[in-house]
Amino acid sequence: DVKVTQSSRYLVKRTGEKVFLECVQDMDHENMFWYRQDPGLGLRLIYFSYDVKMKEKGDIPEGYSVSREKKERFSLILESASTNQTSMYLCASSYGGGVSEQYFGPGTRLTVT
Amino acid sequence: AQKITQTQPGMFVQEKEAVTLDCTYDTSDQSYGLFWYKQPSSGEMIFLIYQGSYDEQNATEGRYSLNFQKARKSANLVISASQLGDSAMYFCAMREALIKAAGNKLTFGGGTRVLVKP
Numbered sequence: 267d268v269k270v271t272q273s274s275r276y277l278v279k280r281t282g283e284k285v286f287l288e289c290v291q292d293m294d295h296e297n298m299f300w301y302r303q304d305p306g307l308g309l310r311l312i313y314f315s316y317d318v319k320m321k322e323k324g325d326i327p328e329g330y331s332v333s334r335e336k337k338e339r340f341s342l343i344l345e346s347a348s349t350n351q352t353s354m355y356l357c358a359s360s361y362g363g364g365v366s367e368q369y370f371g372p373g374t375r376l377t378v379t
Numbered sequence: 380a381q382k383i384t385q386t387q388p389g390m391f392v393q394e395k396e397a398v399t400l401d402c403t404y405d406t407s408d409q410s411y412g413l414f415w416y417k418q419p420s421s422g423e424m425i426f427l428i429y430q431g432s433y434d435e436q437n438a439t440e441g442r443y444s445l446n447f448q449k450a451r452k453s454a455n456l457v458i459s460a461s462q463l464g465d466s467a468m469y470f471c472a473m474r475e476a477l478i479k480a481a482g483n484k485l486t487f488g489g490g491t492r493v494l495v496k497p
Binding site: 297299301306307308309310311314316324325354356358360361362366367368369370371372373 | 383385388414416421422423424426429470472483484485486487488489490
């Protein structure tokens with residue numbers, strides 16, 4: 267079975283802190299994604315990566331950066347957390363090219379106070 | 380304009396009955412794919428079913444079927460014989476430009492919450 271894990275299920279941070287969210291997948295997937303999920307808005311893509319060290323902006327990249335130094339690991343970084351970044355963050359991975367469903371991690375609920 | 384629209388924020392369904400979840404999409408691509416995911420209260424997203432834009436038959440996967448009407452740009456999910464475990468959020472998603480090599484990006488709708496009543 268594909269497994270996507272995220273470093274924390276719940277996280278509470280203060281405004282201005284630097285926040286790291288880690289995601290690891292064990293299926294050698296080329297593509298990895300970071301989404302945020304807010305009520306009524308569904309999932310919105312923040313960043314994705316289709317190869318090591320490669321990244322592309324999604325629909326809402328402002329205030330976020332990412333890092334992919336190894337194929338299995340994709341990190342989301344909030345350089346200076348703000349209260350409007352309080353949300354559920356979901357990581358996903360998929361095979362590259364063609365049609366492939368995305369496999370999701372359990373999510374991290376981040377609260378910024 | 381929204382690329383994926385799910386007009387039903389929430390709905391109740393009686394156990395053992397069928398339920399249809401609406402999804403309309405907007406794209407100018409000829410080649411695209413449509414996905415449905417289920418998100419139980421535990422939070423994980425579970426892939427349910429896929430329909431390609433060139434697939435001639437509606438996709439089916441167990442109790443899930445996709446009513447694909449290309450001209451109307453709709454891809455409704457039908458769950459037959461609802462079970463209590465079907466209570467969850469359901470998301471419709473689209474991948475555009477299947478011929479593009481990299482990314483496999485999905486655009487999601489706002490979701491529909493389904494509650495199955497015993």
